[in-house]
Amino acid sequence: MALIVLMEDDAATRTLVTSVLKKDGHEVLATENGVHGMIMAEARHPDLVISDVQMPEMNGFEVVAALRRNPALAATPVILLTSLQERAHMRIGMTTGADDYITKPFRPGELRDAVAAQLNKRQRQAELQSLAIDQAVTTALQEQRAHLIKLYEKRLAAELSERWPTGQGGAADERFDSASVLFVDIPHYAGVAEKLDASELTDLVRRFYGSANDTAHLFGARFIQFVGEGLLAVFTDDTNTRTVNHALRAARTALGLVESSRAIAQHLATSYPQRRLPPFDVHVALNTGAVTLTQLEDPLHGGKQTLPVGDVVTATILLQKQARALGWPIAASVATLRSVTGAVRTGRRALIDLPGRSQSLDAAELVGMAQPAESS
Structure with missing residues (x-):
């Protein structure tokens, strides 16, 4: 399936996301901060990055900006994880280049839908092409x-x-x-x-x-x-x-x-x-x-x-x-x-x-x- 890099400093959320995605057959590389996550992304070139917004050393917005500056990773889709209190600031993330965001707490089905949407971008492009x-x-x-x-x-x-x-x-x-x-x-x-x-x-x-x-x-x-x-x-x-x-x-x-x-x-x-x-x-x-x-x-x-x-x-x-x-x-x-x-x-x-x-x-x-x- 897909290779996904997960950056989340909350252990419980990190475990939940990893469990759900691995159950769907994806390979998940999980870390608790953005710096380590960027090292993983640069080394492995994942199909998708999922990042918390508030993290030590490097927050989610900075992760998105760093990915977009790297020519080899610029097209990698990014989903941000945010709390209800942070929703008002999500315009920053979307403007920076995030592709989607999910509000915590979230249901496994919502996570699956968001991940599937990003991984299916190529299929959607093919469908658009076929709209003759x-x-x-x-x-x-x-x-x-x-x-x-x-x-x-x-x-x-x-x-x-x-x-x-x-x-x-x-x-x-x-x-x-x-x-x-x-x-x-x-x-x-x-x-x-x-x-x-x-x-x-x-x-x-x-x-x-x-x-x-x-x-x-x-x-x-x-x-x-x-x-x-x-x-x-x-x-x-x-x-x-x-x-x-x-x-x-x-x-x-x-x-x-x-x-x-x-x-x-x-x-x-x-x-x-x-x-x-x-x-x-x-x-x-x-x-x-x-x-x-x-x-x-x-x-x-x-x-x-x-x-x-x-x-x-x-x-x-x-x-x-x-x-x-x-x-x-x-x-x-x-x-x-x-x-x-x-x-x-x-x-x-x-x-x-x-x-x-x-x-x-x-x-x-x-x-x-x-x-x-x-x-x-």
């Missing part, structure tokens, strides 16, 4: 060319029709241990609607939500539902999308929606320069976890309705509202980001309080896709 329709979809969103949309529809129509919930199948629920949920909403919709007439508003809705619906379809959404003035989409892995994981396709969809909103904002400014319309923008949230698509039957009127159920769905909608407050066009939970490490670029990171929930959600701003690795 990416450039074409970007062009379609920018130029809104109908013939490209028809091309994608022909290519994907058969696959979509096979997996799209029609309400005519059995009543059994579809349960997914891991799925990515996307929720997008227009925060100033009411203000824009107030200053447009019915036909103008209809054109606006068709432009944006038609594009949003098409984008989610093109990137293989398993389920799409309009929620008020927002759109909820669920992405899962299946036989038709196994080359690109669901989190990566959801992330690309989110970026496409933001790009489309900017084009519509320009259209509104050009078409109605005297209206003084509120800014047209969108805020998107991404979250990953267990989701169930359950079918509800209407005994009075007949028919069935598919409903996405799960804590991850509720958390995604709440996160979207907080993204608006933070001014982030796209907020993605760390659970989502760890599934696409190496394939996306992130900005600010924060522990976000969600209304009605006892635990905060660790999330970061998604700002773009990484460049695919060049083939040698």
